[in-house]
Amino acid sequence: METTPTDDRLEFRGGMYVAFVAPVIFLVGVISYFIAFNVFDMTALTASGLVGLLLGASLARNYSSYWNAALRGLSSPTASTLLMILLAVSLFSMLLSSSGAANGLIWAAQEAGVSPALFPAIAFVIAGVMAMSTGTSIGTLFTAFPVIFPAGVVLGAHPLLLAGAILSGALFGDNLAPISDSTVVSSATQRFRRKEGVADIAGVVRSRTRYSLPAAGITLVLYVVVGLMLTTDSGASAAPTDVGPKPLLMLIAVVALLGVAFWKRDLFLATTCGLVVGTVIGLASGLISPADIISSKDDAATGFLVDGITDVLPLIGLGIIVFAIIGVLEGSGVFDAIVDAITGSRLTNTARGTETAIAVGAIVSGGLFAGVNGPTMMFYGPLVDRIGSRARLHPYRRANIMDCNVLGLGSVESPRVCRRLSNL
Numbered sequence: 097m098e099t100t101p102t103d104d105r106l107e108f109r110g111g112m113y114v115a116f117v118a119p120v121i122f123l124v125g126v127i128s129y130f131i132a133f134n135v136f137d138m139t140a141l142t143a144s145g146l147v148g149l150l151l152g153a154s155l156a157r158n159y160s161s162y163w164n165a166a167l168r169g170l171s172s173p174t175a176s177t178l179l180m181i182l183l184a185v186s187l188f189s190m191l192l193s194s195s196g197a198a199n200g201l202i203w204a205a206q207e208a209g210v211s212p213a214l215f216p217a218i219a220f221v222i223a224g225v226m227a228m229s230t231g232t233s234i235g236t237l238f239t240a241f242p243v244i245f246p247a248g249v250v251l252g253a254h255p256l257l258l259a260g261a262i263l264s265g266a267l268f269g270d271n272l273a274p275i276s277d278s279t280v281v282s283s284a285t286q287r288f289r290r291k292e293g294v295a296d297i298a299g300v301v302r303s304r305t306r307y308s309l310p311a312a313g314i315t316l317v318l319y320v321v322v323g324l325m326l327t328t329d330s331g332a333s334a335a336p337t338d339v340g341p342k343p344l345l346m347l348i349a350v351v352a353l354l355g356v357a358f359w360k361r362d363l364f365l366a367t368t369c370g371l372v373v374g375t376v377i378g379l380a381s382g383l384i385s386p387a388d389i390i391s392s393k394d395d396a397a398t399g400f401l402v403d404g405i406t407d408v409l410p411l412i413g414l415g416i417i418v419f420a421i422i423g424v425l426e427g428s429g430v431f432d433a434i435v436d437a438i439t440g441s442r443l444t445n446t447a448r449g450t451e452t453a454i455a456v457g458a459i460v461s462g463g464l465f466a467g468v469n470g471p472t473m474m475f476y477g478p479l480v481d482r483i484g485s486r487a488r489l490h491p492y493r494r495a496n497i498m499d500c501n502v503l504g505l506g507s508v509e510s511p512r513v514c515r516r517l518s519n520l
Contacts, residue, residue, distance in 0.1 A: 106165045106427035107157045114155050115428035118421045119475075121148030138410035141471070145417035152424065162424065169423015170416060177294065178284040178474070179415055182408055184367045185275040188353065189231050190404035191374045192346055195383040197229055200343030207341075212252030213327040216261040217319040219244050219253075223262045224312065227269025229350050231276040233469070233503070236266040254326040261319055267503045268312050270469070274301050274357050275367070277411060277470035282499035285477025286484070286491035295491035298357045303492040307500065345381050349374030411470055418474040426478075435482045450487035451497050454480050458501035472502050 108114035125144025129135045149166060156162035169175065210218045222244060227236040241262060248258045270276045274297050286295040353370030357363055378384035390399035425431050443449040461476040462469070477498065484494035 105158075106161045106424070106429075108155050108428065109157060110155070112428045112430055112433070115152065115424050115430045117155060118145070118148035118152040118424055121145075121151060122417070122421065138414045138471070142410065142413040142417050145414070145421065149417065149420055149424070161427070165427025166420040166423045169419045169421070169426060172419065172423075173294075175415070175419040178281060179412055181280050181284065181363055182277055182412060182415070183405065184364055185231060185277075185280065186408035187401060187404040188275055188349075188367050188370045188374065190400040190407060191371060191378070191384075192229055192350070194388050194400040194403075195346045195374070195378045196343045197226075197346040197350075200341060200346070203340050204344065210251075212248075213323040214320060215248045215251055215253040215327075216257045216323045217316055219248060219258055220261040220265040220268075220316060220319055223265025224269035227266045227276070228273045229269075229347065231270070231273040231279075233266040233270035233276075233278075236269065237262065252327060254323065257319070257322060257326055264315060268308065268315070271308050271499060271503050272301060272305065274298065274354060274363065278473060278499055278503060280363070281470050281473040281477060282495040282502075283491075285473065286481050286495045288491055289485055295495050297363050300492050300495050301357075304496045304499070307496065342381055343383060345377050346374060346383065348377055414471050415474055418471060422475065422478055431479065431482065434479065435486070438483050439486045444483070444487060447487050447489060450483060450489060451493075454484060454494065454497050455501045458498045459504075462502040469502050473498060476502075 106115075122141070122145040125141055125148075129137060129140050129144075153159060153162045208218070223236055227233050241259075244262060245255075245258060249255055270278055273279055279297060279301065283295045283297045283300045288294065349370050352373040353366045356369045357366035360366065375384070375389065378388075379386070384400075388399055390397065390401045392398060422431075438444055438453055439450075441453075443453050457476060457479070458472075462472050480494050480498050481491075484491075484497075489497075
């Protein structure tokens with residue numbers, strides 16, 4: 097005789113692997129929107145994920161236990177911490193964008209009189225610094241391409257090499273940016289086992305510099321060498337743009353945020369300091385006005401405080417859905433089964449093998465999520481946390497392996513963005 101499961105135990109008609117209904121429908125939405133329809137819309141992905149959750153609930157033996165599991169995933173300390181951090185850092189990112197901080201970096205490169213052969217290397221540096229300052233690789237691509245790419249082509253730089261330099265610089269800067277959603281997610285999903293809390297962002301960023309900076313140095317040298325091989329100095333001078341040195345003052349706010357983050361290891365405090373310093377400098381220098389902070393236009397609120405929240409809400413909504421799906425997978429026992437299968441294999445008998453398994457999973461997950469870094473690590477991060485902890489990998493190490501591989505080979509859709517932007 098069949099027994100009725102308790103509210104704390106999630107079971108499905110057909111077995112626990114029916115829990116994959118929600119993530120499968122979600123991934124179908126990812127493939128449909130990003131690949132088939134060529135649409136980059138996280139709100140649409142949130143809708144597909146919600147549909148998956150609703151349909152999955154109808155297959156649970158106990159409807160209440162299903163949603164209790166989903167809410168446990170959403171209310172976990174990891175989820176709540178991550179979502180709050182994303183809200184906070186989005187304000188600082190929008191402040192830098194509103195003040196035109198990126199234009200100051202472009203002006204500096206122009207004033208240096210860079211030759212066509214060296215322009216891709218300089219573009220790599222500019223894109224990297226921009227991504228580190230703003231915390232977004234996609235935002236850097238949309239900001240840098242319309243300005244740097246046309247100027248470089250007019251100057252005589254090789255178009256394909258230049259496009260690759262901007263892309264790789266954006267991903268490199270995103271990897272080291274403490275306010276990046278990928279840095280935040282990769283850190284917040286990795287828990288300590290011998291003490292309370294998750295991997296602190298300052299510690300993670302400091303630990304990954306030993307890998308990222310040497311890789312960036314090698315990349316920079318290669319861009320110089322290949323640029324000299326492919327480019328001649330016969331190009332025309334780049335047309336002047338409406339940029340100047342004043343926006344470079346906003347980098348003081350970036351330094352303030354980074355300093356407090358590394359000193360206190362508290363991103364909320366660091367973001368607050370960055371916002372205060374940046375706002376004061378922006379107002380004093382005329383880069384922003386009081387209306388740029390918060391105001392109204394056409395009966396709607398505007399300003400970087402409002403726009404920052406609006407900009408990140410699609411990612412927050414997607415995060416809510418992803419963590420609810422994770423809660424269902426955990427409640428059904430699927431996560432435990434996956435972890436047991438992976439950790440029971442010969443590959444994960446050693447720490448090196450476990451790192452390899454995490455890296456491969458990160459690349460595959462990045463491809464499935466169409467190269468969108470934050471949601472990829474929201475979904476894959478809790479699994480990495482369990483697999484890596486079984487092999488006693490440090491939370492910093494787990495976060496770095498996942499982040500580097502998702503931002504590297506996992507970013508399979510970024511070239512599509514570059515192709516679209518290069519046609520602007």
